[in-house]
Amino acid sequence: MLYPITTVHYLMLSAALLVIGTLGVLARRNIVVILMSIELILNAVNINLVAFARHFQNVQGQIFAIFVITVAVAEAAVGLGILIALFRNRKTVQADEIELLKW
Amino acid sequence: MVGTRFLDAIWLIPLFPLFGAVVMLLIGRKLDPQGHPHSRSSKTVVSLLCPGTVLLSFLFSIGAVVQLAGLPERVHQVIQFTWLAGLPFAGANGLARFAADWGFLLDPLSAVMILVVSGVSFVIHVYSIGYMGHEGGYYRFFGYLNLFVFFMLMLVLANNYVLMFVGWEGVGLCSYLLIGFWFHKKSAADAGKKAFIVNRIGDAGFLLGLLLMFATLGTVRFLDVNQALAHMSPEVGFGVLSAMALLLFLGATGKSAQFPLYVWLPDAMEGPTPVSALIHAATMVTAGVYMVARSNALFRLAPETALIVAVVGAFTAILAASIALVQNDIKRVLAYSTISQLGYMFMACGVGAYWVAIFHLYTHAFFKALLFLGSGSVIHALSGEQDMRRMGALRDKIPTTHWTMLAGTLAICGVPGLAGFFSKDEILWQVFNGSIWIWAVGLVTAAMTAFYMWRLMALTFYGESRVDAKVAAHIHESPRVMTLPLVVLAIGSIAAGWIGVPKLWSALPDAFRAFEHWLAPALAGEVAHGAAEPAHAAGAEWLLMALSVAVAGLGLALAWRLYQRRPAQAEALRRAAGGLYTAALNKWYVDEAYDFLFVNGLAKGGGSALVAFDDRVVDGGVNGTGWLARLTSRLSIWWDTWIVDGAVRLSSFGVKMSSFPVRLLQTGYLQGYALVFVLGVAVVLGYYLAH
Numbered sequence: 001m002l003y004p005i006t007t008v009h010y011l012m013l014s015a016a017l018l019v020i021g022t023l024g025v026l027a028r029r030n031i032v033v034i035l036m037s038i039e040l041i042l043n044a045v046n047i048n049l050v051a052f053a054r055h056f057q058n059v060q061g062q063i064f065a066i067f068v069i070t071v072a073v074a075e076a077a078v079g080l081g082i083l084i085a086l087f088r089n090r091k092t093v094q095a096d097e098i099e100l101l102k103w
Numbered sequence: 104m105v106g107t108r109f110l111d112a113i114w115l116i117p118l119f120p121l122f123g124a125v126v127m128l129l130i131g132r133k134l135d136p137q138g139h140p141h142s143r144s145s146k147t148v149v150s151l152l153c154p155g156t157v158l159l160s161f162l163f164s165i166g167a168v169v170q171l172a173g174l175p176e177r178v179h180q181v182i183q184f185t186w187l188a189g190l191p192f193a194g195a196n197g198l199a200r201f202a203a204d205w206g207f208l209l210d211p212l213s214a215v216m217i218l219v220v221s222g223v224s225f226v227i228h229v230y231s232i233g234y235m236g237h238e239g240g241y242y243r244f245f246g247y248l249n250l251f252v253f254f255m256l257m258l259v260l261a262n263n264y265v266l267m268f269v270g271w272e273g274v275g276l277c278s279y280l281l282i283g284f285w286f287h288k289k290s291a292a293d294a295g296k297k298a299f300i301v302n303r304i305g306d307a308g309f310l311l312g313l314l315l316m317f318a319t320l321g322t323v324r325f326l327d328v329n330q331a332l333a334h335m336s337p338e339v340g341f342g343v344l345s346a347m348a349l350l351l352f353l354g355a356t357g358k359s360a361q362f363p364l365y366v367w368l369p370d371a372m373e374g375p376t377p378v379s380a381l382i383h384a385a386t387m388v389t390a391g392v393y394m395v396a397r398s399n400a401l402f403r404l405a406p407e408t409a410l411i412v413a414v415v416g417a418f419t420a421i422l423a424a425s426i427a428l429v430q431n432d433i434k435r436v437l438a439y440s441t442i443s444q445l446g447y448m449f450m451a452c453g454v455g456a457y458w459v460a461i462f463h464l465y466t467h468a469f470f471k472a473l474l475f476l477g478s479g480s481v482i483h484a485l486s487g488e489q490d491m492r493r494m495g496a497l498r499d500k501i502p503t504t505h506w507t508m509l510a511g512t513l514a515i516c517g518v519p520g521l522a523g524f525f526s527k528d529e530i531l532w533q534v535f536n537g538s539i540w541i542w543a544v545g546l547v548t549a550a551m552t553a554f555y556m557w558r559l560m561a562l563t564f565y566g567e568s569r570v571d572a573k574v575a576a577h578i579h580e581s582p583r584v585m586t587l588p589l590v591v592l593a594i595g596s597i598a599a600g601w602i603g604v605p606k607l608w609s610a611l612p613d614a615f616r617a618f619e620h621w622l623a624p625a626l627a628g629e630v631a632h633g634a635a636e637p638a639h640a641a642g643a644e645w646l647l648m649a650l651s652v653a654v655a656g657l658g659l660a661l662a663w664r665l666y667q668r669r670p671a672q673a674e675a676l677r678r679a680a681g682g683l684y685t686a687a688l689n690k691w692y693v694d695e696a697y698d699f700l701f702v703n704g705l706a707k708g709g710g711s712a713l714v715a716f717d718d719r720v721v722d723g724g725v726n727g728t729g730w731l732a733r734l735t736s737r738l739s740i741w742w743d744t745w746i747v748d749g750a751v752r753l754s755s756f757g758v759k760m761s762s763f764p765v766r767l768l769q770t771g772y773l774q775g776y777a778l779v780f781v782l783g784v785a786v787v788l789g790y791y792l793a794h
Contacts, residue, residue, distance in 0.1 A: 025774070026774055096774070099771035101769075102769045
């Protein structure tokens with residue numbers, strides 16, 4: 001017998017994704033992976049939004065999630081563009097090797 | 104009674120020749136015969152217009168003088184307008200305002216002058232038609248000549264010293280232009296420059312005298328000056344009035360070729376002969392005499408200066424006469440003779456006998472213009488020859504010239520009855536009353552005058568012909584347009600003296616002494632002197648007259664014997680005189696001395712001194728300033744580098760040092776910053792969760 005999936009489950013999934021994403025941003029060196037991790041964080045938010053929309057029977061949260069997806073696409077496009085330009089110049093995508101902005 | 108129409112139109116008198124001059128100098132080139140198809144007729148225009156304007160001036164002058172004689176006061180002043188109006192300033196007599204009119208004064212003195220100037224000018228203009236007929240620049244010559252007449256008439260008609268100075272400078276300019284008329288000849292151009300420069304020295308004196316006069320008396324108008332001086336008593340010692348008079352006299356020595364500024368006049372003979380006759384014998388050079396006579400009230404109050412005038416006049420007279428004794432150029436003899444005669448005039452001025460000076464000026468204008476024009480006629484006949492050593496026996500070939508020049512020569516020598524006798528004898532008599540030494544100099548000069556004049560006549564007209572064969576072939580008498588002026592002037596030289604016969608000749612009525620009476624109102628300065636003349640001196644005067652005639656005769660006879668009878672003796676005498684002869688021939692080396700002292704000494708020596716000054720002091724100052732500027736700039740660089748920049752760098756260093764710990768946070772590692780975000784969020788969340 002299956003337990004019904006409640007709002008709490010969603011929130012836990014969301015929290016798990018957020019933690020995984022955050023750790024990915026902080027720990028991984030490859031910028032492509034960091035961007036992917038950011039997508040995880042955003043999707044954690046999306047799940048949150050959708051979960052509360054279902055919980056409150058209110059469609060606003062779902063609409064907001066679609067906005068977030070749209071913005072995330074744009075952000076990923078810009079981020080990857082910058083990354084390619086960076087790679088052409090520095091021949092690397094390792095975040096710890098790109099450290100010019102310092103004293 | 105006669106009206107005053109001519110007197111009121113007195114301003115027209117100088118304007119006629121000005122009109123001629125303006126026409127000639129502006130459009131005269133169009134009338135120039137050279138290369139012009141209508142040459143003859145256009146030349147006629149010049150020949151009619153220019154002498155015509157002077158004739159008009161002469162006629163208007165006669166009209167004005169006749170009307171002046173009809174006035175009770177015999178003074179007529181016309182002030183056209185205030186010409187120079189200056190700011191007021193503090194003078195010796197309180198607040199004064201400098202003012203000079205454009206005004207004219209006709210009194211007996213200027214009346215004599217305008218008649219002499221316009222009359223003689225007209226005659227010489229006519230003569231120039233013949234003399235200059237073959238020359239280029241015909242229109243230019245007449246333009247300058249007319250301009251000269253304009254300025255000369257301004258000079259004598261002016262009612263104040265400033266306007267007189269305008270004429271004074273103007274005649275100097277015309278003199279320069281006409282001496283250098285043949286400007287392609289270097290000697291002529293140089294002579295023009297010399298005349299101009301030497302005159303500048305005198306003019307500076309005139310100008311200073313004029314300014315001193317204004318500062319002292321507060322006016323420059325002749326009548327007002329005379330009035331201001333009228334109640335002053337003669338100055339004791341050498342004071343401001345004497346200085347004023349001396350400065351004016353310095354101007355006169357320049358214009359009237361007196362020692363030490365006479366050196367320009369002999370060189371001025373480089374100009375065409377009519378110019379020598381008009382400007383450098385008859386009119387312009389007498390301007391100084393006129394000016395001194397015009398200032399008679401001033402010179403009366405300055406006895407020290409008057410003495411200087413007399414001594415300078417006497418010295419110049421004998422110096423120039425001694426040079427004239429040996430010169431070979433016919434015009435140079437006459438030039439030195441002019442200087443000598445001007446010396447006589449100043450002698451007379453110096454002893455206060457102004458009317459006699461003007462009388463001599465008037466007679467001299469006739470006979471010296473005649474002699475110059477005659478010499479021009481001789482030169483014309485000999486195709487330009489001026490050296491008397493290559494003349495001789497011209498008497499029968501150019502008879503009119505000979506007879507007229509003979510009249511002029513006898514007049515200047517002082518043969519009784521001719522013009523020069525009356526004026527020169529009167530000068531000697533007046534000077535005798537003043538100082539016996541000056542009189543003695545005058546007497547010796549009279550003998551020398553007779554000698555050199557007869558020497559000129561003998562070498563030119565008598566004896567054997569020494570003319571070059573080539574020249575001798577076409578000796579010819581001058582055309583009538585040249586001989587007629589000679590005849591007119593010869594008549595003047597013979598007759599002009601009879602209006603100033605000695606008082607001694609009491610048989611003659613007063614009309615024969617009209618000249619002195621005519622001038623008396625204008626020359627108030629000498630009235631006292633005339634009255635003081637000793638009555639018992641009649642015997643002495645006869646004696647002096649006989650003496651002066653005798654020395655003149657002696658000079659004539661000696662020259663006759665040496666140059667006509669026995670030329671060999673002249674040669675022997677010359678050899679015996681040796682160095683003295685050479686020195687006189689070389690004009691006593693005055694020109695050389697001036698060259699040494701002033702041209703080479705003062706001008707060139709001063710020039711090199713100035714160069715040294717420039718090199719050492721001025722350039723040194725410049726270099727020193729440069730060095731100083733470099734030094735200060737170096738100091739400034741040091742200051743800038745170490746102090747200003749140091750302060751800037753110090754503050755930046757301070758900022759750098761204090762920012763050091765903060766900088767350490769800025770690692771540049773993206774993930775480090777992200778970690779800080781996350782930790783920050785965790786802290787904030789933890790805080791909320793805890794509470």
